[in-house]
Ligand SMILES: Nc1ncnc2c1ncn2[C@@H]1O[C@H](COP(=O)(O)OP(=O)(O)OP(=O)(O)O)[C@@H](O)[C@H]1O
């Protein structure tokens with residue numbers, strides 16, 4: 001089966017500033033990938049390339065069998081749902097519901113399908129109670145969630161999200177994690193830029209790290225998060241559970257809370273686990 005997303009030798013420069021250089025990787029349907037790296041590593045540039053807001057100077061970005069090169073963002077929205085770093089400023093309709101339904105309507109879907117997708121996306125992010133509010137009457141965290149709901153409502157084959165949990169509290173982060181897992185289970189490929197490594201550990205499976213615009217690592221996220229010596233030069237700090245797992249030398253080095261609790265209970269001989 002072909003990849004949902006494929007970058008093949010991708011390079012991009014802003015004038016004289018090289019932001020990405022020879023980046024190649026594939027993401028399959030249903031895969032959950034964290035895109036990591038220090039400030040300025042090229043993560044947002046990569047997101048903009050996948051969403052079609054920028055086009056590569058070298059190489060090709062494929063979404064399914066579409067070369068994104070000749071395509072406008074509106075066309076790519078049939079396959080790519082995106083959330084940008086300042087997503088809370090992305091909304092423009094008079095109500096949250098209208099904003100979330102904009103994408104499905106723009107795709108030309110029948111009214112009942114627009115309604116289904118809109119209501120499902122609102123529900124997935126617990127925004128039902130805010131559906132009739134004006135987006136700018138909501139706090140920034142909920143505005144961001146509304147923008148994410150808009151991306152989910154496209155039911156795209158690729159979801160590319162830039163810092164979806166920045167500024168969210170623990171409960172909202174869990175909400176986002178659940179919604180993303182559900183979309184991945186239904187087959188969406190997830191590419192999620194995040195500095196929130198605890199969120200990444202709980203929600204995502206594979207880690208791609210950019211360093212100075214180049215691909216530095218591409219491997220199971222758990223392996224990366226338990227490798228402090230490799231994270232440190234990249235300005236990344238292992239999340240607590242991963243650090244604990246290493247410090248206690250837990251078998252399998254779990255990085256998720258639940259897995260670590262099970263393993264701890266087992267090695268402590270304290271019964272069947274949680
Ligand atoms: N509009 C622009 N014009 C010129 N240079 C830019 C522009 N946007 C980004 N850059 C440069 O491109 C490089 C990659 O930037 P990018 O925003 O993709 O990084 P990032 O990994 O998203 O960083 P952060 O974690 O701070 O969001 C950096 O050197 C940045 O200064």
Ligand SMILES: [Mg+2]
Pocket residue numbers: 043044045085162
């Ligand atoms: Mg960025």
